[in-house]
Amino acid sequence: MSETETKMASGPLSGLRILDLSRILAGPTCTQLMGDYGADVIKIEKPGTGDDTRSWGPPFLGDDTGTTSGESAYYLSSNRNKRSLAVDITAADGQALIHRLARHCDVVIQNFKVGGLAKYGLDYAGLSASNPGIVYCSISGFGQTGPNAHRPGYDLLAQAFGGMMSLTGDPEGEPMKVGVGIADVMCGMYAATAILAALRHRDASGEGQHIDLGLVDTQISWLINSGTNYLVSGVPQHRMGNQHSNIVPYQVFATKDGHLIVAAGNDAQFARFCSILGRAELAITTEYQTNQMRLKNRDQLIPLLKAEIGKWERDALVAALDAANVPAGAIHDVEDVFASDQVVARDMKITMAHPAAGRKGVDLIGNPVKFSKTQVSYRRPPPLCGEHNDEIMAELAQWEAEERS
Numbered sequence: 001m002s003e004t005e006t007k008m009a010s011g012p013l014s015g016l017r018i019l020d021l022s023r024i025l026a027g028p029t030c031t032q033l034m035g036d037y038g039a040d041v042i043k044i045e046k047p048g049t050g051d052d053t054r055s056w057g058p059p060f061l062g063d064d065t066g067t068t069s070g071e072s073a074y075y076l077s078s079n080r081n082k083r084s085l086a087v088d089i090t091a092a093d094g095q096a097l098i099h100r101l102a103r104h105c106d107v108v109i110q111n112f113k114v115g116g117l118a119k120y121g122l123d124y125a126g127l128s129a130s131n132p133g134i135v136y137c138s139i140s141g142f143g144q145t146g147p148n149a150h151r152p153g154y155d156l157l158a159q160a161f162g163g164m165m166s167l168t169g170d171p172e173g174e175p176m177k178v179g180v181g182i183a184d185v186m187c188g189m190y191a192a193t194a195i196l197a198a199l200r201h202r203d204a205s206g207e208g209q210h211i212d213l214g215l216v217d218t219q220i221s222w223l224i225n226s227g228t229n230y231l232v233s234g235v236p237q238h239r240m241g242n243q244h245s246n247i248v249p250y251q252v253f254a255t256k257d258g259h260l261i262v263a264a265g266n267d268a269q270f271a272r273f274c275s276i277l278g279r280a281e282l283a284i285t286t287e288y289q290t291n292q293m294r295l296k297n298r299d300q301l302i303p304l305l306k307a308e309i310g311k312w313e314r315d316a317l318v319a320a321l322d323a324a325n326v327p328a329g330a331i332h333d334v335e336d337v338f339a340s341d342q343v344v345a346r347d348m349k350i351t352m353a354h355p356a357a358g359r360k361g362v363d364l365i366g367n368p369v370k371f372s373k374t375q376v377s378y379r380r381p382p383p384l385c386g387e388h389n390d391e392i393m394a395e396l397a398q399w400e401a402e403e404r405s
Contacts, residue, residue: 011038012374016199019101020044020082021089021110021122023051025155025181026139026215028078029188031109034195035081036367036376042101042392043079043383047086050385051075061356071356071382078188079382080352080364085393086386095120101392102127102134104399106202107195111139114149124210134208135198137191143214153215158183162219167226171239187218248294249273249305252331258314263327267291272324276317277308346370352381 016039020031028043028051035041045051050070057072088094099121102108108127110117117123124136138144141153142161151157159165159177169176194211202208220227226237226245237245242261244250249270250263264270267290271283282288282304287297294301309317314330321328332340343349347366354362367376 010374011036011377012371014038016040016107017105018042018107018109019098019105021098021108021112021117022139023111024053025078025184026153026187026191027109027111028053029185030137030139030191030195031082032078032080033188033192033367034107035380036369036378038374038377039081039107041082042105042388043082043084044087044089044098045084045385047088047386050084050086051079053078054385061354061362062358071354071384076362076364076382080378081380082383083380083388083392084383084385085389089117089120089122095122098122099127099130100396100400103131103403104396105131105134106199107135107137109137109139109191109195111153113152114138114140114144128208128210132208133202133206135195135202135211136208137195137198137211137213139187139191139213139215141214142216144212148216155181155183155215158187158215158219162216163223163227164219167223167237167239169239170241173239175239183215183219186222187213187215190218190221243298246295247291248298248301251302253306253309255309255312255314255317259331260309260314260318261329261331262309262321265327269326270294273321273326276320276324276326277305279304279308350378352378354381355384 013034016034018031018034018039018041020027020041020043022028022031023045031039031041031043043051049055053075054070054072056074059073061071061073061076087097089098110122115123118126120126124134124138127136128134139153140149141151141157142148148161156177159182160175162183164183165175165177168178191211191213194213198209198211229245230236242252244263247263247265250265252259252261262273264273267283270288270291271280274280274283282301286293288294288301318328318330330336337343338349346368348368349363350366351361351363356362362381364378366378369376
């Protein structure tokens with residue numbers, strides 16, 4: 001067995017086959033994660049153009065000559081460990097091919113508009129008829145039911161509707177979205193865990209099922225403490241910039257030469273923080289002695305802390321706080337992140353060979369999960385559109401021959 005084959009066989013999801021009809025970010029995030037864990041992911045793409053995000057650049061992947069392919073960095077971010085099969089699902093023969101493939105897959109995932117695949121017979125009812133054990137995951141903007149089910153699904157819309165933008169940004173500024181497509185990404189995470197749960201049920205009972213996920217639903221679920229604060233108190237949280245609704249101090253501060261964050265999550269940490277600043281008395285002052293009192297008197301305390309922190313150079317204060325076990329750190333830009341020794345130590349930047357990248361390959365973000373036994377593997381770079389047509393069709397013929405024998 002080759003090294004690649006060994007890696008393919010060692011993942012915790014090896015032997016699992018996923019038919020991926022999703023595109024953009026939420027679905028591809030889910031299937032890339034499962035591909036990293038060893039699943040065989042067959043990505044279905046529109047012939048000629050493929051996943052919409054292939055053209056969402058610049059930047060595009062360049063080769064050694066400085067030219068570019070059609071592969072945008074956006075597409076590359078969420079499509080490794082997949083094989084691409086170009087299929088026109090609007091055509092009868094394309095629909096028939098999807099049915100044939102689905103008979104030999106464990107999971108189907110799609111993010112078309114609600115009802116968009118039913119007209120092609122590619123919805124859960126259509127595909128489960130011949131494969132009752134199939135786990136079929138539908139991702140949409142608002143889910144398959146409810147008064148907004150017909151509306152399109154975009155990350156920005158989910159962050160707006162689901163309340164996240166009302167919590168994010170400067171108190172005096174406009175509502176602000178998170179700087180990446182976090183509603184899409186988190187929906188993909190929920191999809192992965194839901195699929196694994198449904199597969200466990202299938203393995204125990206033989207029953208497949210339909211999973212219905214909405215970007216807005218999953219975004220609402222990770223309002224977390226801010227949402228529950230409202231449900232308990234009836235008072236909606238206002239925008240607080242970088243401050244925390246339940247912990248003080250927990251925010252950005254300016255030093256002489258830059259910014260840092262301090263996250264004093266308990267009273268002992270706050271006392272050590274004050275001692276380093278030369279204001280140990282603040283930690284025993286009644287108004288600031290407990291977190292509950294610091295919350296109540298935030299407006300008086302924060303200016304005092306800002307005045308002291310402003311006397312320090314950033315790196316010196318970070319070092320002092322780190323030595324005292326007070327959570328603090330510099331604020332990195334993306335360049336700082338990937339230049340850090342932590343990224344190297346944790347393999348959070350990887351390089352993969354790619355036909356459009358030339359000798360240098362393509363740098364990608366690594367998987368954060370570290371298994372002690374069944375390690376994550378990086379077997380395939382993000383595929384070209386239709387790159388694996390012949391390979392997959394040959395395998396399908398073999399699967400069907402084995403089924404007939």
